[in-house]
Amino acid sequence: MTETVLIADDHPLFRQALMLAVQRVLPDARIAEAGTLAAAARAVEAAEGLRLILLDLKMPGAVGYSGIALLHAERPDVPILVVSSAEGTAAADEVRAFGAIGFLRKDSDLGAIEDAIARAIQAQPPASAPVPDDQPIAAIRETVAGLTPTQLKVLLAVLDGQLNKQIAHSLGMSEATVKAHMTAIMRKLDVRNRTQAALVARSLGLDLRH
Amino acid sequence: MTETVLIADDHPLFRQALMLAVQRVLPDARIAEAGTLAAAARAVEAAEGLRLILLDLKMPGAVGYSGIALLHAERPDVPILVVSSAEGTAAADEVRAFGAIGFLRKDSDLGAIEDAIARAIQAQPPASAPVPDDQPIAAIRETVAGLTPTQLKVLLAVLDGQLNKQIAHSLGMSEATVKAHMTAIMRKLDVRNRTQAALVARSLGLDLRH
DNA sequence: GCACGTCTACGACCATGGTCTAATGTCGCG
DNA sequence: CGCGACATTAGACCATGGTCGTAGACGTGC
Known part of the structure; x- marks a missing residue:
């Protein structure tokens, strides 16, 4: 082992x-x-x-x-x-x-x-007082957790301003697949285009940058 | 008068x-x-x-x-x-x-x-100590001031997630004009698509929302 | 074993975005 | 007046974005 x-x-x-x-x-x-x-x-x-x-x-x-x-x-x-x-x-x-x-x-x-x-x-949370969720955190958890792993990776790439074609290349999938993920992401975030998706994602605290 | x-x-x-x-x-x-x-x-x-x-x-x-x-x-x-x-x-x-x-x-x-x-x-600034610009403020001033009035209005609409067609309607111009402004805006912000433009604009403090 | 849902993946098809060229009008400035 | 900056529009053209239908892999529960 x-x-x-x-x-x-x-x-x-x-x-x-x-x-x-x-x-x-x-x-x-x-x-x-x-x-x-x-x-x-x-x-x-x-x-x-x-x-x-x-x-x-x-x-x-x-x-x-x-x-x-x-x-x-x-x-x-x-x-x-x-x-x-x-x-x-x-x-x-x-x-x-x-x-x-x-x-x-x-x-x-x-x-x-x-x-x-x-x-x-042991997959046990470390010692700390259990704190009840306040509203913004709960919203983040639900929204971000609602995305599948692949969807999250696509969304982070969008936040970087990448095109579908670039995302497809860097994640090793076809552009068609990226588009399918985008459609799913936008549905879950309740927006209609990638610009809104990027804005919502950033407002949720998501952001990959140097 | x-x-x-x-x-x-x-x-x-x-x-x-x-x-x-x-x-x-x-x-x-x-x-x-x-x-x-x-x-x-x-x-x-x-x-x-x-x-x-x-x-x-x-x-x-x-x-x-x-x-x-x-x-x-x-x-x-x-x-x-x-x-x-x-x-x-x-x-x-x-x-x-x-x-x-x-x-x-x-x-x-x-x-x-x-x-x-x-x-x-009288177009005189009110009494206050003249403060030298620090870096982030100077960057904002230069970037935002570099946009023409119409370009700024278009950019704010993009920040709202609107399509070119919708922007054209709400600003009372043709879609071709919106596209022309978008091209100019992206050139000035040094980005390649509207998503990046929206992200940059928001990071500059621009944002119209309820 | 099988039905069901989820995730991932793809291609076809149409909508939207963006560039370029070109033209017109306005305005302020030297 | 000519010049430059701004705003506006059109049309052509290609790139990119987004929807839909489809299909296989996987896991869960019956």
Whole structure:
């Protein structure tokens, strides 16, 4: 059983620190590293026996919560622990709305990190008070969660201003398929063209940019 | 010489208060009122001898600074005094970036309001420390100011998700003209399609919505 | 095993978007 | 007056976007 843990953070030193924590919980796990969101996405596709993803909120290639949504869409079964510098407490809930299992402050001590990792690989949310959804978060969760993984990837590409043809190429599908996904996305977002879809998506907090 | 002053605010009581202030500075001026941005736009088009616009930042039909840009585009020669509830001091500069001549807090006393009005109709900025542009504001000013009035109106319609055909109808021009404007807009914004244009425009703070 | 729904995928078909060329009229400016 | 910037429109032409019908793969429940 080759277990793999992906550590996605653009700061090499911090990757080292996270690696230490992971190794104390899962001594035999293989560890994959990624410094950009694109690299993380590739690693997630390639990894065998992926058990956990540690993801920095501020990564080159991602702003906001889209990175979480993207990786979660790719592998809905793998728990994602979001690691971030400060961000206050509100972020913890928002992060969960996009599919992460938990939120970890970068200034947490090693014990807390190990604890969170241990809980995450058992698919248990880390210790934290259960907070009832407030309205905007619930709306995000429902809308974003209502999209299939492929649809989400297409939508993120649209948010990048890409043409259907470019999206088809970068996602390895035909243009006809992209169009079909667009139709489904627009139906779910209750809009009539891609410009409105992009605007709505961005207003929901979705956005992949450097 | 029938001078007209437009008061655009969704709060009738506040319109009354502004009206008093205006009448003390310009006793003979005709006063037009508007409770929505659409009404304001219509009034601006119809008004004769329009000398001044008092505009609330938070109006039905407008979020952010688009309303200023729209009215300013319609009548670049008429000074606009923006009136807002609180908003801190940063707004004063941003408001100017979109074409307003000055910024007035709603909790200002009557004397300050009258003073600002008197200065505005002489096309003098109201008393305030001249603040050097910081980078984002300068970028907004250059980009938005670089658009012609009609182009701005078309862009705002695109931000509403409208099709060329719909834009043509609502602005009273042919679809060919809309396309011509779109081409010019995209060239100025340095993008290749309307979705990117909408995204850029919104990131610049432009947005008309209820 | 089979029906059912979901996701993914594709091609045909028509609507919309965008470029280019060209022409007309207005306005302010030197 | 000529010049340039802006606004407007048309027509041709091609690219792109979006809908519809269809089909296979997969999982769930009966």
